[in-house]
Amino acid sequence: MRLAVGRRGFRLPPSLALGRAQPPERARLNHRSEPGSTTGAGRCRQAVGAAWDTRRVATLDLTTDVVSLTRALCDISSVSRDEQEIADAVEAALTALPHLDVVRLGHTVVARTDLGRGERVVLAGHLDTVPVNGNFPSRLDEEAGLLHGLGTCDMKGGVATILRLAATVPDPVRDVTVVLYEAEEIDEQYNGLRKVADERPDLLEADFAILMEPSDAVVEAGCQGTLRVEVRTTGERAHSARSWKGHNAIHDAADVLARLQAYDARRVLIDGLEYREGLNAVGIRGGVAGNVLPDECVVEVNFRFAPDRSTDEALAHVHEVFDGYDLTLTDLASGALPGLDRPAAKAFVEAVGGTVNPKFGWTDVARFTGLGVPAVNFGPGDALYAHKADEQVPLEHLRRCEHTLRTWLTGGTAGEQA
Numbered sequence: 187m188r189l190a191v192g193r194r195g196f197r198l199p200p201s202l203a204l205g206r207a208q209p210p211e212r213a214r215l216n217h218r219s220e221p222g223s224t225t226g227a228g229r230c231r232q233a234v235g236a237a238w239d240t241r242r243v244a245t246l247d248l249t250t251d252v253v254s255l256t257r258a259l260c261d262i263s264s265v266s267r268d269e270q271e272i273a274d275a276v277e278a279a280l281t282a283l284p285h286l287d288v289v290r291l292g293h294t295v296v297a298r299t300d301l302g303r304g305e306r307v308v309l310a311g312h313l314d315t316v317p318v319n320g321n322f323p324s325r326l327d328e329e330a331g332l333l334h335g336l337g338t339c340d341m342k343g344g345v346a347t348i349l350r351l352a353a354t355v356p357d358p359v360r361d362v363t364v365v366l367y368e369a370e371e372i373d374e375q376y377n378g379l380r381k382v383a384d385e386r387p388d389l390l391e392a393d394f395a396i397l398m399e400p401s402d403a404v405v406e407a408g409c410q411g412t413l414r415v416e417v418r419t420t421g422e423r424a425h426s427a428r429s430w431k432g433h434n435a436i437h438d439a440a441d442v443l444a445r446l447q448a449y450d451a452r453r454v455l456i457d458g459l460e461y462r463e464g465l466n467a468v469g470i471r472g473g474v475a476g477n478v479l480p481d482e483c484v485v486e487v488n489f490r491f492a493p494d495r496s497t498d499e500a501l502a503h504v505h506e507v508f509d510g511y512d513l514t515l516t517d518l519a520s521g522a523l524p525g526l527d528r529p530a531a532k533a534f535v536e537a538v539g540g541t542v543n544p545k546f547g548w549t550d551v552a553r554f555t556g557l558g559v560p561a562v563n564f565g566p567g568d569a570l571y572a573h574k575a576d577e578q579v580p581l582e583h584l585r586r587c588e589h590t591l592r593t594w595l596t597g598g599t600a601g602e603q604a
Contacts, residue, residue: 244275248283248353252584253326253333256346260324260337266314266372269293273313276366279349285356286364289389293368294378296389297352299361305530306361308395308559309351309591310379310550311344312370319575331581338579339567344398347566347588351595358595360530363392370550379550383557394530395554396591400567403583403590405538406545407459407562409552411491411521413500414468416484416514417442423474423481432479436472439483443467445507446487454492457524459544461492465507486516490546493521522552525560537594538564564590 244262248255264272273293281288286297293313315337324335333343345366352364367378374380382389419439424432452463465487472483487508491500497520505513525531526542535542545551545563554561566583592598 243278244271246275246279246349248279248349252343252346252350252588253581255350256333256338256343256579256584257324257326257335259342259346260322260333260335263318263322264314264337265317266369267376269313269368273366273368276313276345276349280352280364283353283356286352289386291381291385292378294382295364295366296382296386297364298389299356299358299363301357301361303359303361305394306363306392307530307595308363308365308390308392308554308561309348309398310365310367310395310554311341311348311398311565312367312378312550313342313345314369314371315340315342316371316573321575321577328581332578333581333584334576334578336577339400339569339577340572341399341565341567343567343579343584344400344565344587347584347591348398350588351591355592355595359597360393360595362595363389365390377550379553383553387557390554390557390559392554392559394525394528394534395551395559395561396534397549397551397554397561397563398565398587399549399563400565400569400572400579401543401545401563402568403564403566403586405535405542405562405564407457407524407526407542408461408493408522408555409545409547409549409563410461410463410493411495411497411500411552412488412517412519412548413491413497413504413515414486414488414517415504415508416486416516417508418512418514419483419485420512421479421481421483424479426477426479429479432481435480435483439470439472439485442485442487442508442511449507452492454494456492456494456544457526459524459542461494461544462546463492464488464490465504490548491521493523496520519548520552520556521548522555522561524562525555528560531560531562534562534564534594537598538590 246258262272270293273295277290277295280286280297285299289296318336321336324333324338326333348364369376369378419435421433421435446467449465454461467485468488469486473480489500489504497518549563551561551563566587567579571577
């Protein structure tokens with residue numbers, strides 16, 4: 187069932203909610219039961235049901251170099267909905283650090299300093315990966331300066347950087363909240379960061395957030411919003427030998443494609459960064475048999491919109507482009523403004539060296555923006571290698587990101603050498 191909303195022609199699935207919305211009919215992945223949430227250092231985990239998994243927790247050495255730590259993390263399998271082992275290892279490693287208070291929600295681990303500093307920054311990254319594609323375990327190529335394997339780029343290199351800093355910078359000039367969360371790569375309902383925002387929003391209160399998604403080791407500010415709609419044309423079935431007795435819905439879709447072909451995508455400057463919108467067909471379906479005129483054709487359209495548009499404005503724009511057609515909304519996520527005017531953001535950009543690019547894709551920085559926390563993307567790796575069989579991260583990116591963040595957290599300047 188779909189619910190009609192505001193404007194004529196839009197239909198909104200009832201599951202759409204705050205954050206990245208998803209349709210109710212989407213297939214869900216099977217997953218095991220989770221332990222209850224645990225909090226504080228030195229805790230004892232309680233079992234769920236009759237049997238708790240008693241397997242030995244993997245040990246992470248947070249004092250080792252960032253390349254070795256990245257490799258250790260990558261060699262712990264953590265495909266989405268199977269993050270227990272890596273979450274256990276991360277929790278154990280952080281709990282051993284006396285300067286951190288640790289909270290666990292499902293397979294999401296949050297660790298915080300409480301030094302009474304004037305500012306607080308969140309360092310965030312997801313623990314899960316996409317499924318294995320012949321790229322597990324990791325492989326180090328020191329001659330080429332690359333670490334290959336699942337999760338190296340997206341985004342265990344960023345997670346390793348966060349863990350290294352959490353362990354080796356016990357007295358930062360800004361209070362730090364580490365958020366290492368589950369299930370970013372799959373349906374919104376499982377996203378660990380969303381669960382924290384829903385259940386413990388106080389844990390995400392901060393002046394600034396850095397999401398360590400791969401960004402070529404430079405700052406990518408904000409992110410564009412995204413929505414998907416199904417544009418539907420209707421006709422009347424008839425035998426193809428007597429086509430004049432019916433009406434071909436696929437032929438009518440030609441007008442939908444023509445509007446897309448003629449569309450002039452907007453470019454907009456925000457805080458000196460140029461965001462580029464895009465409206466594109468990403469799928470089409472129709473037809474029932476080889477000798478029957480189709481009575482329905484559906485064109486799936488994706489709109490990537492600049493962060494100066496609200497979701498309502500983006501929906502209104504798509505409705506305007508496809509005026510006269512029936513539209514069904516299947517995915518919706520707001521963008522995030524760069525927020526580079528905030529003091530903590532300015533200081534971070536200066537520490538990085540001043541290079542800032544716009545983020546064209548959607549990331550969880552939008553979730554922080556929705557909570558009133560300005561956020562940027564900054565992490566090792568080229569996002570073009572994410573989710574690929576040849577996923578990789580440059581070793582130099584790992585070292586540079588760690589050095590840059592260490593410099594910033596300890597009050598140094600970008601010019602200091604590693």
